[in-house]
Amino acid sequence: MHSNLYITDTEAHSGKSVVALGMMQLLTRNMRKVAFFRPIISTSDADARDHDINLMLEHFKLEMDYSDAYACTLEEARALINSGQRNMLIENILQKFKALSGSYDFVLCEGMDFLGKEGAFELDLNAEIAANLGAPVMLVASGAGQSARAVAQSLQMFVDRLTSQSLDVVSLIVNRADLTQAEKEEIVASLKMPEGQAAPLVYAIPDEPAIGKPTMGDVQKWLGAEVVYGGNRLDALVGDYLVAAMQVDNFLGYIKKDQLIITPGDRADILLAAVASRLSASTPDIAGVLLTGGFQLPEELRKLVDGWTATPVPILRTDAHTYQTIQQLAQLHGRIDPADLRKINTALGLFERHVNAKEIGNRLLTRKSSRITPMMFEFNLLERAKSNKMRIVLAEGAEPRILQATDILLRREVADIILIGEEKAILQKASELGVDVSGATIVNPLTSEKFEDYAATYAELRKAKGVTLEQARDKMADPTYFATMMVKKDDADGMVSGAINTTANTIRPSFEFIKTRKGCSIVSSVFLMCLKDRVLAFGDCAVNPNPTAQQLAEIAIASARTAEVFGIEPRVAMLSYSTGGSGKGADVDVVVEATRIAREMAPDLALEGPLQYDAAIDPTVARTKLPDSKVAGKATVFIFPDLNTGNNTYKAVQRAAGAIAIGPVLQGLNKPVNDLSRGCLVPDIVNTVAITAVQAAAEKAAQQ
Numbered sequence: 001m002h003s004n005l006y007i008t009d010t011e012a013h014s015g016k017s018v019v020a021l022g023m024m025q026l027l028t029r030n031m032r033k034v035a036f037f038r039p040i041i042s043t044s045d046a047d048a049r050d051h052d053i054n055l056m057l058e059h060f061k062l063e064m065d066y067s068d069a070y071a072c073t074l075e076e077a078r079a080l081i082n083s084g085q086r087n088m089l090i091e092n093i094l095q096k097f098k099a100l101s102g103s104y105d106f107v108l109c110e111g112m113d114f115l116g117k118e119g120a121f122e123l124d125l126n127a128e129i130a131a132n133l134g135a136p137v138m139l140v141a142s143g144a145g146q147s148a149r150a151v152a153q154s155l156q157m158f159v160d161r162l163t164s165q166s167l168d169v170v171s172l173i174v175n176r177a178d179l180t181q182a183e184k185e186e187i188v189a190s191l192k193m194p195e196g197q198a199a200p201l202v203y204a205i206p207d208e209p210a211i212g213k214p215t216m217g218d219v220q221k222w223l224g225a226e227v228v229y230g231g232n233r234l235d236a237l238v239g240d241y242l243v244a245a246m247q248v249d250n251f252l253g254y255i256k257k258d259q260l261i262i263t264p265g266d267r268a269d270i271l272l273a274a275v276a277s278r279l280s281a282s283t284p285d286i287a288g289v290l291l292t293g294g295f296q297l298p299e300e301l302r303k304l305v306d307g308w309t310a311t312p313v314p315i316l317r318t319d320a321h322t323y324q325t326i327q328q329l330a331q332l333h334g335r336i337d338p339a340d341l342r343k344i345n346t347a348l349g350l351f352e353r354h355v356n357a358k359e360i361g362n363r364l365l366t367r368k369s370s371r372i373t374p375m376m377f378e379f380n381l382l383e384r385a386k387s388n389k390m391r392i393v394l395a396e397g398a399e400p401r402i403l404q405a406t407d408i409l410l411r412r413e414v415a416d417i418i419l420i421g422e423e424k425a426i427l428q429k430a431s432e433l434g435v436d437v438s439g440a441t442i443v444n445p446l447t448s449e450k451f452e453d454y455a456a457t458y459a460e461l462r463k464a465k466g467v468t469l470e471q472a473r474d475k476m477a478d479p480t481y482f483a484t485m486m487v488k489k490d491d492a493d494g495m496v497s498g499a500i501n502t503t504a505n506t507i508r509p510s511f512e513f514i515k516t517r518k519g520c521s522i523v524s525s526v527f528l529m530c531l532k533d534r535v536l537a538f539g540d541c542a543v544n545p546n547p548t549a550q551q552l553a554e555i556a557i558a559s560a561r562t563a564e565v566f567g568i569e570p571r572v573a574m575l576s577y578s579t580g581g582s583g584k585g586a587d588v589d590v591v592v593e594a595t596r597i598a599r600e601m602a603p604d605l606a607l608e609g610p611l612q613y614d615a616a617i618d619p620t621v622a623r624t625k626l627p628d629s630k631v632a633g634k635a636t637v638f639i640f641p642d643l644n645t646g647n648n649t650y651k652a653v654q655r656a657a658g659a660i661a662i663g664p665v666l667q668g669l670n671k672p673v674n675d676l677s678r679g680c681l682v683p684d685i686v687n688t689v690a691i692t693a694v695q696a697a698a699e700k701a702a703q704q
Contacts, residue, residue, distance in 0.1 A: 003101060005170070006110030006135035008126040013333055014142040015175035017052050018211060020110050021059075021336065021344065022351025022627070023138070026361065027106050028060055028302045033103040036062060038070045039093045039129045040077050042114040051335055052110055058338035071096040077125075090132050094379045097133055109135055125159065127165050131533075136168040136364065139200075143177025144207065151177065152187040153279075163194045166533030170363050171201040173355065176212075179204035196619050201363060203355045210346050213237040214334040216288045216314045219260065223318045223325065225290065228297070229305060230314030235342060236287045241329060243322060248273045257284040262329075264322060265295030271315070275305070278312040286313060287642065305531060309331070352490035374530035374660045378687060382568065385414045385693040392689050392696075395483035395497035395506075397421030397442065398429050402499055402697045405685035407435035414686070418443060418492055420479040445482040461513045461544050475509075483508035485670045493700070494692035498676035499685065503542065507666065510673040517670045519601075522547070524555040525664035526562050526637075527650045531657055532581045537570075537637045538562040538653075541646035542664035542675075552594035556639045557602050558667040563637050565698045566691070573616035573635035574609025575645070577627045591641055606631050613638070613649070662687050665695070672696050 006024065009016040020036075027034045043050055053069045056062060071093040072080075080089040100107050111126040130137050139158060143151045151174055162169055174189070179187075184202050193199055209214045217234035220227060222429070239258030244251045248269050255261075256275055263270040271291065277283040291297075294317065297305070300559055305315075318325055336343045358537035396402050397419030403426070406417050417440040419426055430437045445451060451473075458481070467475075475481045480501060486492040500504040507523065516523060524547075526539035539559035540547065547555060552574070560570035576591040578584070592637040595609035608616075608631035615625040615632050622633025640646030662684070666674055672695035674688050 003105065004107045004109060004128075004133060004135045005138055005254065006109040006111060006133060007138045007140060008123070008130065009140040010123070010154070011142060011371065012113070013212075014140050015205070015211075016110065016140040016348045017336055018175065018205070018351060019138065019140050019173050019355075020052060020108065021055070021299075021347050022355060022357075023360075024056055024060055024108055025348055026312050026357045030361065031105040033104045033106075034060075034062065035064055035100045035107045036060075036069055037097060037100055037109045038073055039097070039109065039133075041070045042074050042113045042564065047497060055336055055338050056108075057345060064104075068096070068100060070517070077112075090128065093129055094132060098379070098383060109133060113302060122695070123161060127162050127167060130162075130167055131165045136170040137162055138171045138173065138176060140167060140173045141178065142205065143174040148176065148183035148186050149190075150178055151179075152190040158189060159191060159193070159200075160492055163197065163549065165313070168197065169193075169200045171203065171360060174202070174204040176207040177204045178206035189667060201356070201359055205350055206352045208346060208350055209239070209337065210237060211343055211350070212334045213239055213258070214332050215337070215340065215343075216260070216316070217337065217340070218332060218335060219288075219290065220316055223290075223316070223320070223328060224318040225318040226292070228315040228317050230288065230312075233288070233314045235340060236314060238287045241326065243326065244270045244274070245322075249480060252277065252283065255284055255286060258287045259284075260287050260324060260329075261289045262322060263289070265291035265293045265297070267300060267315060268301050268442060270305075271297075275313060275315075282596050288314040288316065291317045291326065292320060292322045293324050295699050297373075308595060331355075336591040359387075374532075374535075377528070377535045377566075378683075380685060380692065381690045382412060382414050384567075385690040385697075386412070388693075388697040389413065389415055390493035390510055390696040391416045391418060391419060391491075392600070392692050393418040393443075393483045393486050393495045393510040394689070395420045395479040395495065396499050396501065397479070399499050400429065400433055401680065401682050401685055403430050403433055403435050403437055404682045405689065406437045406440055408682070408686050409689055410437065410439040414690055417441070417689075418483075418486070420445065421485050443482075443486075445477055445479060448457050448482075450489075450491070451476060451482075454482060454489065457489065458485060458513065480505055481509045484514060484673060485583060487673065490512055491698035494672040494674070496674050496676060496685070496688050496692050498674075498678065499680055502678075503675050506598065506675040506686050507543075510666075510669055510671075514669050514671055514673060516668045520554055520558060520668035522551050522554060523666055523668045524558055525666050526559045527661045527663035528566060528568075528665065529650065529653060530660040530662065531653075532659075534636075535566075536635075537566075538646060538650045539637070539639055539667075540643065541640065541650045543643070543666070545643040546682035549590050549593035550597060552639065552641065553597035554668070556607065556637070557605065558596045559637050559639060560602070560605055560607075562665060562667045562695075565694060570605065570637050571631045572598075572605060572607040572609075572637040572639060573611045573613075573631055574617065574639050575613055576605065576610030576641060576649065577612065578610045579612045579615045579632075580610070594639075607648075608632055608635075609639075611635070662691065665691055671699060 007020050042049040096125045188202050189201050216236045242259045244263040261274045274289045392415045394402050398421045419440050421441045421446050423442045455472040455476045459469045480497050483495045487495045524540040525542040526537045527541050529536045540555050556572050560572050563570045574591050574694045576588050578588045591610040608629050614621045616635040619633035626632040653659050672692045674692045
C-alpha cells in the first residue's frame with residue numbers, strides 16, 4: 001500500500017493543479033488524515049503564499065501549518081545545487097516530508113513548477129525527489145492541439161526519464177485533450193515500459209476554458225489594481241485583452257465576448273462606451289474595464305456611474321501606463337482561487353467525469369513500491385535510530401573521524417555516544433577539529449571506577465583458558481576490550497570500532513565473552529548494498545572463509561533476520577555456480593545441503609537454492625532458468641558460498657555499479673558489535689553507529 005503520490009508535469013501550465021485538486025478530493029474522501037506537500041515552491045517572497053498549497057489548505061481545510069507544506073524555495077534550491085550541496089537539498093526535503101508522513105495517513109506531493117526555461121533540470125530534479133520520497137508518480141501533460149500519436153511520443157520521452165530512476169509511473173493524465181477511448185488505448189499500447197512494470201493508467205481531461213482563464217479578481221490581484229466599481233463581479237472570466245485607443249465608433253467594432261478593455265484613465269468616452277456595450281443585447285458581453293495611468297475619474301463622470309443602480313461590469317484602475325500593464329498581463333495565467341467555488345467545482349467535476357477514481361485508488365492501495373534509494377535508506381536508518389535512542393560506545397575515542405562522526409551523531413540525536421580514551425586528549429583533538437563532543441560521555445579505562453569489576457568479570461569468564469586477574473587487567477586496559485565489556489555488562493547497548501584497529505582486534509573480544517546467541521554457532525556478517533533503486537543484503541563477505549552446510553544455513557537465516565530489522569523484505573538466494581540441478585560438484589552439494597537445512601530451520605522463510613547470481617536478481621533470466629520460484633529474479637538477500645566469492649563480489653558490485661556498501665554488519669552475537677573499515681569515511685561511521693543502535697533496539701525488543 002502506498003502512502004504517498006507525486007504529481008509532476010511535463011511543461012508549464014499543463015494543469016497539474018486541477019489534477020492535484022481532484023486527487024486531494026479522492027484521498028480526503030477515503031482517508032482520515034491527508035497532508036499536502038510541495039518540496040520546492042517558486043515564490044521567494046516571504047509575504048506571498050504558494051498558490052497550490054494555499055488552495056489545498058483552505059479548500060480542504062487541512063489540519064496542517066503552511067510552513068510544513070513545503071521544504072524550500074526555488075531560489076534556495078538553486079543556491080544549494082550551485083554550491084555542490086545537492087544531497088543537502090534532498091536531505092532537507094526528506095526531513096520535511098518524513099515529519100509529515102509520520103503524522104498523516106497519506107501525503108499528496110506536487111512537484112516544482114515548470115518555468116519554461118530549464119525543463120530538463122526541472123524534470124530531472126522532480127524525478128530525483130520522487131525517487132527519494134519513495135513515491136509513485138502521476139505524470140500530467142498537455143495534449144492541446146496534438147494527435148494521440150504525438151501525445152504518445154511525447155509521453156514516452158518523459159516516461160523513459162522517470163523509469164530510468166526506477167520510478168513507478170502509476171498514471172498519465174493528458175490535460176486539454178478530448179481523446180476517445182480508442183485513442184487512449186492507442187497511447188497505452190504504444191508505451192514501452194521497463195520489464196516487470198505495469199503500463200500506467202491513462203486518462204484524458206478535455207479543455208475547459210473556464211478553468212484556464214483568469215478572472216477579473218486575478219487581474220486585480222496580479223496588478224495590485226484598485227477596484228473602482230463592480231467589486232461583486234470580480235469572478236467574471238477574462239478571455240482576451242483589447243487595448244482601446246481609437247475613436248469610440250471604431251472601438252465598438254472590435255469588442256468580443258469576455259474581453260478586458262484596457263484604456264487610459266482619461267478616456268471617459270471609451271469607459272462609457274464599454275459600460276454601455278454591456279447593457280446592450282446587440283453587443284458581446286465584456287469582462288470588465290481596466291483604466292491605466294492612475295487617473296482619477298472626473299467628478300461628473302463619477303456621478304453618472306454612481307447613478308446606475310448596479311454597475312454592469314467591474315472597473316479597475318492601475319497606476320502603470322498602458323504598455324507596462326500589457327506586459328504584466330502577458331505573464332498572468334488563470335488559477336483556481338480558494339474563494340472561487342465556480343472554478344473549483346468545475347475542475348472537480350471534470351476530474352470526476354474523466355478520471356476513474358476507483359481505478360486510481362486500487363492502483364495506489366494495492367501496488368507496493370520496492371524503490372529504496374541509498375539516501376532514503378540512510379535517512380530512514382537515522383530516523384529509526386533516533387526513535388529509540390541507544391547507548392553506543394566508540395572504542396577509538398581520540399581518532400579524528402570518530403570525533404567528527406560523534407559531532408554529527410549528537411547534533412542529529414541519533415544515539416547517546418560514549419567515547420573511550422583520555423578525556424584531555426579527546427577534548428583537545430575535538431577543539432583542533434572544530435567539532436563539539438560535549439554531549440558525549442568520555443570514559444578512560446585506566447581511571448574508570450568500573451575497571452576492577454570489568455577485569456574480575458573477564459577473569460571469571462575466561463578462567464577455563466587460564467586467564468589470571470592480572471592478565472585480565474591488561475586486557476581491560478585495551479580500549480576495545482573495555483568497550484566490549486561495557487556492552488557485556490549493559491553499561492552500553494552496542495560497540496563500534498575498527499577505524500584504526502584490524503577486524504580481528506575489533507571482534508575478538510566479542511567472540512571471547514559476548515558470545516553467539518541461541519541457535520547460532522558462528523558469527524557472520526552482511527553488507528547492506530545500496531544500489532540505485534534498491535537495498536540488498538550480501539552475506540557472508542567478511543568473516544567465515546569456508547562455511548560448512550550447517551554454517552551456511554545459519555548465515556542465511558541470520559542474514560534474513562538482519563535484512564528484516566532494516567526494513568528489507570527477506571527473499572534469500574543461496575548462491576552457487578549452478579541454478580537448480582544445472583551443475584554438479586562438491587561445492588554445489590554444500591549449497592544444496594545448506595538450503596535443505598535452512599528450510600528445516602525456518603520453513604516460513606522465502607528461500608531458494610542453489611541459484612546463480614543472474615537468476616537470483618534478474619526477472620528475465622529467472623523466468624528461463626527457474627520459472628516457478630518465488631525468490632528467483634527478486635531476491636533481496638544473497639548468501640555466498642565462501643568468503644572468497646562474497647568479498648570479491650561485494651567489492652565488484654560496489655565499484656562497477658557505484659553502490660554504497662554499508663558494513664560489515666556483524667550478526668549472530670548476543671549483543672551488537674560492529675567493525676569499521678580502516679579506510680572508512682565519516683558518513684560510514686555515522687551509518688555504522690546508526691546500524692548498531694537499530695540492532696540494539698531490535699535485540700531489546702526481542703527480549704521483552
